[in-house]
Amino acid sequence: MSTQVINSWADAEDDVPAPEVTTNPDGTKTVVSYRQNQKGQKIRVTQKIKEIKVQEKVHPLVAKRRTWAKYGKEKNTPPGPDTRTTQLGEIVELKLGTQWKEMEKQEEEEKAQQSAQVISNQRIKCRLCGGDHFTSKCPFKGTLGDAGKDESSLSTADIVIDPSSPGAPSKFVPRHMRRDAEGNLPARDSSARDDSTTLRISQLNTLVDEHMVRNELLAAYGPLERVALVRNRDTGISRGFAYVSFATEQLAERALNDLNGKGYHSLILHIEWSKKKKQ
Amino acid sequence: MRPIKLMGHERSLTQVKYNREGDLIFSVSKDSSASIWYSSNGERLGTLEGHKGTIWSIDVDSESILCSTGSADLSIRLWKVATGECVFQYEMSTPVRRVAFSPDNSKLLAVTDQVMGHQGTITVFNISYEGDYTNQSAEPELVIKTREGATKVVVAGWSHGGEYIIAGHEDGYVSKYDGHTGEFIQTVQAHGKYNEEKVLSITDIQFAPEDKSYFITSSKDKCSTLIDVETLEILKVYIADAPMNTAAITPKKNFVILGGGQEARNVTTTAESQGKFEARFYHKIFVDEIGRVKGHFGPLNSIAVHPNGSGYASGGEDGFIRVHSFDKSYFDFEYDAERTERAIASGAT
Numbered sequence: 001m002s003t004q005v006i007n008s009w010a011d012a013e014d015d016v017p018a019p020e021v022t023t024n025p026d027g028t029k030t031v032v033s034y035r036q037n038q039k040g041q042k043i044r045v046t047q048k049i050k051e052i053k054v055q056e057k058v059h060p061l062v063a064k065r066r067t068w069a070k071y072g073k074e075k076n077t078p079p080g081p082d083t084r085t086t087q088l089g090e091i092v093e094l095k096l097g098t099q100w101k102e103m104e105k106q107e108e109e110e111k112a113q114q115s116a117q118v119i120s121n122q123r124i125k126c127r128l129c130g131g132d133h134f135t136s137k138c139p140f141k142g143t144l145g146d147a148g149k150d151e152s153s154l155s156t157a158d159i160v161i162d163p164s165s166p167g168a169p170s171k172f173v174p175r176h177m178r179r180d181a182e183g184n185l186p187a188r189d190s191s192a193r194d195d196s197t198t199l200r201i202s203q204l205n206t207l208v209d210e211h212m213v214r215n216e217l218l219a220a221y222g223p224l225e226r227v228a229l230v231r232n233r234d235t236g237i238s239r240g241f242a243y244v245s246f247a248t249e250q251l252a253e254r255a256l257n258d259l260n261g262k263g264y265h266s267l268i269l270h271i272e273w274s275k276k277k278k279q
Numbered sequence: 280m281r282p283i284k285l286m287g288h289e290r291s292l293t294q295v296k297y298n299r300e301g302d303l304i305f306s307v308s309k310d311s312s313a314s315i316w317y318s319s320n321g322e323r324l325g326t327l328e329g330h331k332g333t334i335w336s337i338d339v340d341s342e343s344i345l346c347s348t349g350s351a352d353l354s355i356r357l358w359k360v361a362t363g364e365c366v367f368q369y370e371m372s373t374p375v376r377r378v379a380f381s382p383d384n385s386k387l388l389a390v391t392d393q394v395m396g397h398q399g400t401i402t403v404f405n406i407s408y409e410g411d412y413t414n415q416s417a418e419p420e421l422v423i424k425t426r427e428g429a430t431k432v433v434v435a436g437w438s439h440g441g442e443y444i445i446a447g448h449e450d451g452y453v454s455k456y457d458g459h460t461g462e463f464i465q466t467v468q469a470h471g472k473y474n475e476e477k478v479l480s481i482t483d484i485q486f487a488p489e490d491k492s493y494f495i496t497s498s499k500d501k502c503s504t505l506i507d508v509e510t511l512e513i514l515k516v517y518i519a520d521a522p523m524n525t526a527a528i529t530p531k532k533n534f535v536i537l538g539g540g541q542e543a544r545n546v547t548t549t550a551e552s553q554g555k556f557e558a559r560f561y562h563k564i565f566v567d568e569i570g571r572v573k574g575h576f577g578p579l580n581s582i583a584v585h586p587n588g589s590g591y592a593s594g595g596e597d598g599f600i601r602v603h604s605f606d607k608s609y610f611d612f613e614y615d616a617e618r619t620e621r622a623i624a625s626g627a628t
Contacts, residue, residue, distance in 0.1 A: 062302040065324075065343065066317070071363035072326030073287075073312070079322075086321035089282040089574065089601060096560065096570040096612035 027051075195245075197225070197252045198274040202241035204229075205265035213242055217264060221255040223247060243274050282574060283321035285600035287314045292594025294336050294581045298343045301586040303360070305346060306600055307334035313348050315360065318585065318592070318602060325363045329356060336377045340384040345412060347387055349375030355389055355404075359412060366412040369404065373397045377434050381441035381458070382491070384408070386420065388444060390435050398424050399431035401446060401456070423461045429454070434484045438508045439491040445508065447481030447496055455511055467511040469496050469504045473518060476500035482523065482539075488530040488586060495535055497526035503537050505563070515566055521555040525581045531588035532610065533563040533617075538579030538593055558582060558593055565614060574601050 019033035028050045037043050070077060095103060127135045135141075179185055201213070208217075210227045218224060225245040231238050246252040252273075260271040288308035296305045297318065304316040313327040313334055332352035339346040339360065349355050351374040357367040369389075377390040387406050393399030403421040407414060423444070425431050430449040437458060438445055444456040451470030456463055471479040478499040486494045486508075493514065497503045499522040505515040517526075523539035540556040556578055557571040577596030584591045590604035613621075 058302075059300050061343070062300050065302060065361075068324060068361050070323070070325050072314075072328050074323045074325045081320050081322040085285060085287040085323055086316075087284045087286065089284045091281050092572055092574050092603075094280060094560070094570050094572050094603075094606070094609060096609060098567050098569060098614075100568075100570045 195275040197247070197249050198243055198245045199252055199256055199271055200241060200243055200274040201259075201269060201271050203267050203270045204238065204240050204242060205267050206238045206240060208238065208265055210242075213244065217259070218244060218255060221246060221251045280603050280606050282601040282603045285314075285316055285321055285323075285602065286598070287316075287323055287326070288312075288598050288600070290333075291577065291596040291598055292580050292600060293334060295583045295592050295594040295600055296337055296339060296581075297583050297585055297592070298339045298360075299341045299586060300343070301589075303339070303343060304583070304592050304600070304602065305337045305339050306592075306594055307337040307348060308594075308598065309333040311350070311352075313337055313346075313358075315346075315363075316600075316602075318590075321602060327356075327358050327363055327365070329365050330354070332374075335375060336379075338379050338387075340380045340406075341382070342384065344408070345380075345384075345406070347378045347380065349378040349389055351375075355387075357387075357406075357412065357415065367415040369415075369417055371402070373399070377436075379436050380406070381437045382439065383441060386437075386441060388435055388437065390432050390446075393425060393431035400424050401432055401435050401444060401461075403444075403461070421461045423456055423463075426454070426463060429466070433481055436484050436486060436494070437491075438486065438494075443508060445484060445494060447484050449480045451479030451481060451498055451500060453481070453484075453496060453506060453511065455508070465511050467506070467513065469506060469513060470498040470500045470502055473502050473516050474500060478522070483525040483581070485525075485527050487528050488584070488588075495526040495528050497523040497537060497539065499523070503535070503561075505535070515563065517561045517566060517568075519559060519568075521578075524579060527582045527584045527591065528563065529584050529588055529591070530586065532612075534569070535561050535563050536582050536584065536591060537561065538582040540575075540578030540596075542578070556595070558591070562614070569612070572603065575599065 017034050019031055022030045028048055031047045033045050035043055124132055126133050126138045128138045129140050210229050213227050214224055227244050229238055229242040256271050259269055262269055288310055290309035292308045294307050304318045307313045311330045311332055315324040330350040330352055332350050334348050334350045336349040343360050346358050346360050353371050355369040355375050356365050358365050371391050373394050374392045375389050376392050379388045387404045389402045391400045401423040402419045405420045432446040433449050435446040441458045444458050446454045452466050453469045454466040480499050481496050483497045484494055493507045495505050501519050503517040503523050503526045504513050506513055521540050523537050525538045527536045537559045556575045557573050560570040561568050575595035575597055579593050579595050581594045592602045594600045
């Protein structure tokens with residue numbers, strides 16, 4: 001059995017010499033101590049210490065109270081603050097001023113800006129050019145985009161759009177995203193629809209249905225392309241407004257001028273263009 | 280500034296107090312033990328053990344020989360500050376909400392609660408400093424009962440020289456009684472006039488540190504008022520945005536410090552930033568709010584200012600005491616008006 005077994009790690013004696021203290025002629029002390037750093041190398045630390053006695057005048061009563069023995073829960077505890085009950089808090093600021101609220105707000109904003117910058121610097125990476133901005137905001141979008149894409153970075157959108165292509169996984173494609181008979185993709189955004197002939201009719205009585213709008217209210221301005229009465233999804237009761245597309249813009253304008261503000265089934269109609277006209 | 284956190288209490292603080300020299304801090308909490316701390320380094324001198332219920336209030340005499348605690352266990356105890364021994368115990372019929380030594384240490388005032396069919400009172404005892412302090416008379420020298428038509432007293436204190444007893448009522452009124460005979464002199468509505476709040480109870484009364492000739496009240500109605508002792512005239516009103524539990528007047532600088540925050544029972548439903556758990560500094564004369572100190576994460580229940588104005592201690596519902604010492608910028612702050620006035624005054628002399 002080896003005799004060099006160390007029973008306790010803490011008992012292991014290290015070969016660090018004891019610190020040397022020398023008193024200098026100018027009243028200072030030089031302490032040379034040795035210790036081992038993390039790599040196991042021996043380090044010599046030389047400290048020069050100057051002791052200064054600070055005299056503070058206190059009330060004799062106060063000085064006397066400092067010598068009192070502790071009692072209660074603190075009985076038999078060593079002198080000095082106990083870290084279990086006494087700790088230094090974090091630094092708090094007290095900025096006095098009549099505008100302290102604004103000052104504080106400004107500071108907070110600056111901090112938020114800084115942290116936002118840090119985040120943007122760290123995390124965001126453009127998939128196209130590798131810059132620190134969102135991919136959608138890449139200045140090289142469209143020019144660099146296709147070149148940057150290779151097989152591995154094929155976005156899921158591409159796969160969805162082309163479900164019939166061989167090799168693509170058979171994934172569910174929502175109906176509104178499937179190709180039509182001609183092989184065209186449906187327009188994604190609603191702005192593609194031409195709303196120039198559409199009116200929004202509100203303040204309709206709830207008993208009015210599509211049929212009444214088409215054949216009673218707007219019969220004189222027909223034929224109508226589309227009548228969409230908005231109903232409550234759960235109850236099916238009309239919510240009192242409808243979108244109506246006319247054949248031409250002139251018909252729509254005539255209907256607007258004639259019927260806006262007129263009564264219909266005991267309510268006064270309010271008609272406007274469904275989309276604000278561009279001037 | 281860097282506060283010292285004192286974490287010796289297990290439940291929310293009910294009162295903190297400095298002694299006359301400001302070297303000791305006395306604190307009581309709902310965990311039924313009182314603590315005494317050295318204010319310079321936050322070292323705890325000791326705890327006062329013996330009460331069996333929430334301690335609502337503590338006060339120390341001007342010589343720091345005796346201190347008294349009023350508790351919900353229906354007793355008032357007198358303690359020797361030097362050793363932490365309990366030297367006397369007064370048995371009361373209801374919980375004690377506030378205790379206060381008179382300025383000459385000869386009397387002790389206690390506010391007893393109006394519960395269990397008992398009438399609320401302000402009871403005054405004579406304190407004897409003879410021998411080992413255990414020879415006290417348990418018979419009160421004076422009992423001031425709740426007046427006809429007035430609500431119960433919740434806080435009380437002595438004016439200069441023990442001449443008057445100033446009492447704060449649950450309905451926002453402040454009354455003045457003769458300190459020797461207990462005779463009712465005057466009352467004034469201090470709270471409930473400046474805004475429309477339902478709860479008006481006065482929560483704290485602290486006197487001016489210089490001469491006790493005026494005092495500050497704090498109330499659940501989100502206001503604090505400065506009132507003259509002699510005339511009970513309301514001198515200033517400080518409006519806050521949350522119920523205030525405590526208010527203190529700073530020596531040296533013309534400031535007042537208010538503390539409070541959202542009601543303790545609503546705290547769990549609020550974020551720290553919305554709870555308004557900050558110590559607010561107001562200018563005593565210009566009434567403007569001039570700054571806030573963050574730190575607690577519950578409402579502040581008690582604030583005490585160091586008698587020489589160098590700092591303050593605040594005790595919160597969160598169970599911590601934070602002892603602050605002011606920076607230089609605090610002492611440098613002045614309104615332009617103050618500065619010019621000082622310049623004119625120094626030019627004239």
